[in-house]
Amino acid sequence: MKFSERWLREWVTPPLSTQALVSQITMAGLEVDGVEPAAAILSQVVVGEILSAEPHPNADKLKVCTVSSGPESHQVVCGAPNARPGIKVPFALVGAKLDDFKIKKAKLRGVESFGMLCSERELGLSENHEGLMELAADAPVGADINGYLQLDDRIIEVDLTPNRSDCLGIIGLARETGLMNNLDVCMPDIQPVAAVHNDQVAVHLAAPEGCPRFVGRVVRGVNLTAATPLWLTEKLRRSGIRSIDPVVDVTNYIMLELNQPMHAYDLNRLTGDITVRQSIGGEQLTLLNGSETTLAAGTLLITDASGPIGMAGIMGGASTAVQSDTQDIYLEAAFFAPIAIAGRARAYAMHTDAGHRFERGVDYEGQVRAMERATQLLLSIAGGHPGPLVDTVSEADLPQAIEVRLRAARVARVLGMVIDDADIENILKRLEFEFTVDPNSGDRAWLVQSPSHRFDINIEADLIEEISRIIGYEALPVTQPVATLSMLEATETQSSDKRLKQRLIDRGYSEAISYSFVDSELQHRLLPDAIAVALKNPLS
Template identity: 50%
Template sequence: MKFSENWLRQHVPTDATRERLVEVLTAIGLEVEDVAVLGESLDGVVVARIVSAEKHPEADRLQVCQVDAGGTTLQIVCGAPNARAGLVAPLATIGTQVGELTIKAAKLRGVESNGMLCSARELGIDADASGLLELPDDAPVGTPLADYLGLPDASIEIKLTPNRADCFSVRGVAFDVAAATGCDVAPFDATPMPALGDAQLQVTLDAGADAPRYVGRVVEGVDATVPTPVWMAERLRRGGIRPVSFLVDVTQYVMLDLGQPMHAFDRDLLTGPIGVRRARKGEALKLLDGRDVVLDDGFLAITDADRVVALAGVMGGFDTRVTDATRNIFLEAAHFAPAAIIGRSRKLGMHTDAAHRFERGVDPELPRTAIDVATRLIVEIAGGAPGPVTEAVLAEYLPAPATIVLRRARLARVLGLQVPDAEVERILRALGLAVDAHAEGWQVVPPARRFDLAIEEDLIEEVARIHGYDAIPTTLPGGASRIAAPSETRVGEDALGAQLVARGYHEAVNFAFVDAKALDRWSASAGSVPLANPLSAELGVMRTQLLPGLVDALGRNAARQQSRVRLFETGKVFHAAAAGEAPVETLRIAAAAIGDARAEQWGGAARPVDFHDLKGDLESLAASVGARLEFRPSQAPHGHPGRSADVYRVDEAGKGARIGWIGELHPRLRRALDLDATAVAFEVDVAPLQVRALPRVSALSRFPSVRRDLAFVVPEDAPWGAIEATIRTAAGPLLAGLTLFDRYVGKGVESGFKSLAMGLILQEDSRTLTDREVDEVVARVVDALRDGHAAAMRG
């Protein structure tokens, strides 16, 4: 929010200096971001008119001007491109200080010059240095420029939090300043402007709670060519708005002054009735800025005989705009629910002052006042005969401020000090709240513009910020703090990350927003959650997997001469839930590697990283929490057939649930991602890897173990994971260890089969095993493999 300091002081006549005013605004939560001082030293600068302008005899770019300074004609040599006879411009007389320059009588190329015609930048009024500051033709010649332009002044810009929508107006800010400085807000003339004619347009509301109030008024016979008064134009400029034309500027002025966005239509381009309804999918509208937009039912539309003529709460339409040829206008001011406007302008890639205010909430009682104020200004400056005010209201949908009880004891307990009752009442009343004292405190009714006041704590905050945070004593918290010891049965995310770092991985952090096309490449778009207001088209959906972003980072590193890259990421993925429910969030950890399996060294031959390298890394991650994993063939479309697996966490009985995927990327996907080398990756849920059994201390067995080495011929497609599970189930509790130490395919083994050699380590904690017990275990294993996997012992 940007506004003129002098304008604010008209609403709140405080004696505070500019420096003190800035301090107060920041202290009460309206943080001042910038103060631009305007026209502070303009003594000796007057309004002047160029009577004649002739070419300088010795310089092509200079003109010799005769200037009327108010009863005195001065000769000025000027090089401004817009200097011309009849122009009214500022004149710095001899002895005036303009910036670092003191104006003196001088000769320029042999011609005397007795002053300087000035640009806005030279006077510190504006940044425009393209030529002389052009003043209206009716500006009183000889008048001090400071008096004419209402200077000195300052343009103050404040940073507002979304809950303070009431401060998007000068008068809204004035209430806070008045409360903080002990002043009263100046009375505001809101006398209704009487009708001087009968012209009106019927208004209908068909958007329910989205548009519960709409006020309109026809004004006939206006002069649209009348220039915007200097005082109004300057206030708009200092509020960050460029003046356009009087009828447009009036609506902008009322918006800055009171906070109510308005719009003016050319009445002769309307048929009537005027309506407010939801737009229909496919309806088109040309906006004031010239762009053509296609609407859907998410937008509110202002209609004329069911023809869309404006985008409610955002921008008016081009076809019904006011121009210099306009003679009759239709003014509108409405209340739109914030939920009906939020995000609509951003969806069209635009931002407007009206949408900015409506999204945060505008006083529902303000539209009629705004219409009367705007009407009075138009009639006083541009003439015209206003018709009666037309108002359509759906009272049941208008927000009604509720009574809030503020307890004296609660206020003292939260703030830690006793604020006098009189001070509490002064603060609340100065802010425009209705206050009724009772035995335990106060009953308070906030004004309709204060959407942020709903509960007792809101009122306590108001008292605290106006009374002054510096006045609240600083005290250390008392009482004992209960320290919760971390559970040994749960492993933190940082511990999982540390395990991968220890194995040579670097942590990556990627956006949770991804390109929908990237998910399509990974066949991972099912259940994706689109964003209503994405930062860009490339960040339009929430990620359903970590790997698309992680592998993309892997490729960027590889493309920048990094021959060995190992990355991991811990983050959430998102999947759509049932209608009306929030997306399902799942925390996962993923890793990806490309390049050599080991860092460059001399002790061994280099080889590329493969499935088993990454499998070892994942198993070490699981081992750190005491988890046992099982790997089963995967059909994931992004995985290489035969070189990828689904990951399961299994219990001692071999039962478990799928927790993720591991494998080599499919060659087709690798080509689409422009990866020249083989890339391997895994992605698993974090939650199953955070649970571990409570560590238990047990003595090592004093009795010797027994090892039996067995070799089996099994079908080539029999996975070791399934064979291992069968062996562990068959061997039972005596199996202390199982090692696969050889795999053979070739001479002596039938085609389509493989030989697996393994060592079974058997041990009992309380005694030495007998040969009979060992033979029984081996027999059970042989039978189980024969029955479950068509395995035969190799002779």
């Protein structure tokens, strides 16, 4: 997972350098794969405003623009199709450096040009160079582009083990960072959004063991032509996701921020109620990526009266997808059980960000929070009229918190050091674990329950591991293992396999170790009557 260091520091601000932060994240068990700058090295690039754009006298596809850099105006020749008066764009002055490229005064088809108007690719932000990068209307003319776009940032990539799916969002990374530095996490203010109409879609959980919670909301009158704010698209870009439209951008943002994948349907393309059920073998579904899929039995589906409209937790269907003319949408934030999603995407030769999260486990109490946050953002960007939030839930099928007994004596024995009871309780509180002192224990012990976003706490050793990484592995004492060694019994009447192998080598034999996977044609030649097991997803 990639994330912006600046984004993380909006949630929690440890007094650490980038390198120290990266080291701390790694020592917490979240291995950092790489760190890279958010953009190329830029100098003398400012926010410019195009005051006029006239046709070039000697070239049909070029324009002669007058550009304000704040204190003065400049003549710039530009070929971008979206160059027009009134927009604000990144403006590289004469002498500016775009990474290793220096801007000089030039003459293009007989007209002098003093500087360059930039696309995203010229700034090193993305590969998009179809037109100028348009900035917000309130961007201050003459402001340094590094400061305005907050390009003094680092993109950190972490390689998470499957048991730490809670850190596939900024919320989880912030929890970890705050935990390691004993700092409070600054959550965004998420308030319930009041409904202005009562339109809703009925949801039926026909497979509650696979989908015990499904949160939905109708939002009417959304303007998909509205521009997604630069701060949001930049956070998406620095996480490796491109901007598409306000609805998709908001759902992707919620996935990255709160670790809750979401999906949006065109409300007018839905038919009747929504039912979450298992597939019947042979059903057909056209996915958002255009692929036609024949479904095997036992795949969890989102369906309406017309049939399958999405592969639950993996990818939505094309028939109900949000289009450029969509005005009314239905938002979904669901909890799908990891066992119902695990391996399903691979079975269909797919891998999606949503599937990656659901098969590892997301917070089963985070769907309402995600829906309220998404609604807030969507209304502020694209407008609309929200309906009531509908939480369809099967309480009996939600994951049940496991109570684990933690003994102070066991902690001391495993870690090789005595930890004060108060310190253990403080660590449990900071981990958001609920606990009580075990009244039936002669020694000091606690009965501990993990929060809803942690799926990896099942036994006492898991809790001890949490304590050890919070204390810091480097703080644990180094002790030499103590063991007794005894000679194994040996008999003169038997020879070892090793001696037999050496005798065969001495006689000119060579040992052959064959691959577990072989070509089917070669297998048939050697063993024509054998029935071989074919791999669904062969490596080659």
